[in-house]
Amino acid sequence: MKNYLLLCGGVGGAKLALGFSKVLQPSNMTIVVNTGDDFEYLNLKICPDLDTVIYTLSGESDSSKGWGRADESWAMIKTLGDLGGDTWFQLGDKDLATHLLRTDLIKKGASLSFVSQELCKQFNVDHLILPMTDDLVETYVQTKNKLLSFQEYFVKLQCEPPVSNFVFKGLDNAKFNPLINLSSFNEIIICPSNPFVSINPIIQLSELNKFLRENSDRVSVISPIVKAKSLKGPTSKIMNELGLDVSVKTIASFYQEFAHTLFIDRADSHQRKDIESLGFKVFESDLIMNNLESKIALAKSIINYLEKN
Amino acid sequence: MKNYLLLCGGVGGAKLALGFSKVLQPSNMTIVVNTGDDFEYLNLKICPDLDTVIYTLSGESDSSKGWGRADESWAMIKTLGDLGGDTWFQLGDKDLATHLLRTDLIKKGASLSFVSQELCKQFNVDHLILPMTDDLVETYVQTKNKLLSFQEYFVKLQCEPPVSNFVFKGLDNAKFNPLINLSSFNEIIICPSNPFVSINPIIQLSELNKFLRENSDRVSVISPIVKAKSLKGPTSKIMNELGLDVSVKTIASFYQEFAHTLFIDRADSHQRKDIESLGFKVFESDLIMNNLESKIALAKSIINYLEKN
Numbered sequence: 001m002k003n004y005l006l007l008c009g010g011v012g013g014a015k016l017a018l019g020f021s022k023v024l025q026p027s028n029m030t031i032v033v034n035t036g037d038d039f040e041y042l043n044l045k046i047c048p049d050l051d052t053v054i055y056t057l058s059g060e061s062d063s064s065k066g067w068g069r070a071d072e073s074w075a076m077i078k079t080l081g082d083l084g085g086d087t088w089f090q091l092g093d094k095d096l097a098t099h100l101l102r103t104d105l106i107k108k109g110a111s112l113s114f115v116s117q118e119l120c121k122q123f124n125v126d127h128l129i130l131p132m133t134d135d136l137v138e139t140y141v142q143t144k145n146k147l148l149s150f151q152e153y154f155v156k157l158q159c160e161p162p163v164s165n166f167v168f169k170g171l172d173n174a175k176f177n178p179l180i181n182l183s184s185f186n187e188i189i190i191c192p193s194n195p196f197v198s199i200n201p202i203i204q205l206s207e208l209n210k211f212l213r214e215n216s217d218r219v220s221v222i223s224p225i226v227k228a229k230s231l232k233g234p235t236s237k238i239m240n241e242l243g244l245d246v247s248v249k250t251i252a253s254f255y256q257e258f259a260h261t262l263f264i265d266r267a268d269s270h271q272r273k274d275i276e277s278l279g280f281k282v283f284e285s286d287l288i289m290n291n292l293e294s295k296i297a298l299a300k301s302i303i304n305y306l307e308k309n
Numbered sequence: 310m311k312n313y314l315l316l317c318g319g320v321g322g323a324k325l326a327l328g329f330s331k332v333l334q335p336s337n338m339t340i341v342v343n344t345g346d347d348f349e350y351l352n353l354k355i356c357p358d359l360d361t362v363i364y365t366l367s368g369e370s371d372s373s374k375g376w377g378r379a380d381e382s383w384a385m386i387k388t389l390g391d392l393g394g395d396t397w398f399q400l401g402d403k404d405l406a407t408h409l410l411r412t413d414l415i416k417k418g419a420s421l422s423f424v425s426q427e428l429c430k431q432f433n434v435d436h437l438i439l440p441m442t443d444d445l446v447e448t449y450v451q452t453k454n455k456l457l458s459f460q461e462y463f464v465k466l467q468c469e470p471p472v473s474n475f476v477f478k479g480l481d482n483a484k485f486n487p488l489i490n491l492s493s494f495n496e497i498i499i500c501p502s503n504p505f506v507s508i509n510p511i512i513q514l515s516e517l518n519k520f521l522r523e524n525s526d527r528v529s530v531i532s533p534i535v536k537a538k539s540l541k542g543p544t545s546k547i548m549n550e551l552g553l554d555v556s557v558k559t560i561a562s563f564y565q566e567f568a569h570t571l572f573i574d575r576a577d578s579h580q581r582k583d584i585e586s587l588g589f590k591v592f593e594s595d596l597i598m599n600n601l602e603s604k605i606a607l608a609k610s611i612i613n614y615l616e617k618n
Contacts, residue, residue, distance in 0.1 A: 044409075073382060076385065076403065093402045
């Protein structure tokens, strides 16, 4: 069995990561998660993507919402609103325990990698889930009038303002997670997460960037676009605003320097030739993951293909 | 109507303060609360006595427990325990909103006095409730082997270790609350709170200390001891450990330099002469406050006496 490294954002990536975790042993798989949308809220260190992946793999996520914990209660945030506090970022009572614990460990000097491993242990997640970096990288969204922090754009303004660019503060000085030995992986899987805000912060980290360019034959992309729509979230809206065609071909162009294999949905079969002409090997599968079975099925079909190719 | 300043700790003082608030207009009454047992927990600034007084006056306190909020839920702290976190200090989900809001305001530069006024406003409390100081004062308890922080002694160890002394770090440099104009008050009421850990940190603040010594004829003490027992909490246990007689006479000796009037329970009538011989005027009343009516009745009897004397 090959060793797999998954690069992953929040909800979309977490779904595929869950499928992979049901097929691969912990020794054959590591997940590296975007931390560009981490932020401070009420003096708490919040890591939306890391939490989504950990909650999803532990079976503790609210699968209907796609974020936060199942069987959640909201007494704190409701009370905070009653007290005139800021409540645009909804924090469930159980979710809050994660943030308080993480913030406390970090203030005591722990790295985000340590905290992630500690949370995995406490949530009984055996697969290794690590932040892309232990340094601070902050995603900002350039709109017409204002540079918005990512969560302000994503949650407070619900992706409403048209986007012209993204800025990743701190990226130049951030070091790719030192616990990860890139050369030990046979395959790098870019999960179907938003390329611009979830994957780009990861693959722009210089050490990883160099490795991917030099080893693009080991890198596969799972398209986040099916039939000219994003599977989840604002990917297609952002592509439109950036003047890009919402298609798997645009995804192929985006990742052209970093990857050699693209997994597309059968519904996008007609674009296969165009993508192959960009130098990609193309594999068709069912990319829609509505339930656990379809997540496992997609993971299996990806792994089957890559083990043979 | 005279102007009243109440000096107050947590539960015992809050009960009487509630009674007073039902009798006196906000313009005739200010409450100054001990902050020596404030502490940091999970990076939150917690002010147990201030919260108890605010919750009590707003009708939001859990009157059966004497601390925290009514109709509380415990999802966060239970989850934190499940995640291996520290849970010896129980934080309810609604209570947590207060701590998150306070901590956020303080980190943004607000004074504790500002936060207290903001919380009073949000809890619809019209009477002014202020911290004894905006500076940091920390109560420590000297036990045989260790100097314990107050909450460690009080909550974690449930007042178990015998006590030989109390230390108030920061007291010498702390300034009495600058929003309070002491000369505007005709009467100072020392509430039936623990003299050693709730009242002493307040009356040892140098400006107040000087004022009380020079104006002790305006100062009344409501005894926290009735029939050789503390009304609430570990006062009598501490008195025993310090080698003091558990009696209203000991209370009189403790406050001798600061006060001239002592309110005792009718059940302690037999000690009246002894207390008068220490220079006190003594007034007998019913000091046991089991319900709202008895709190109001005690406040009324104190006010009636002081308006005439």
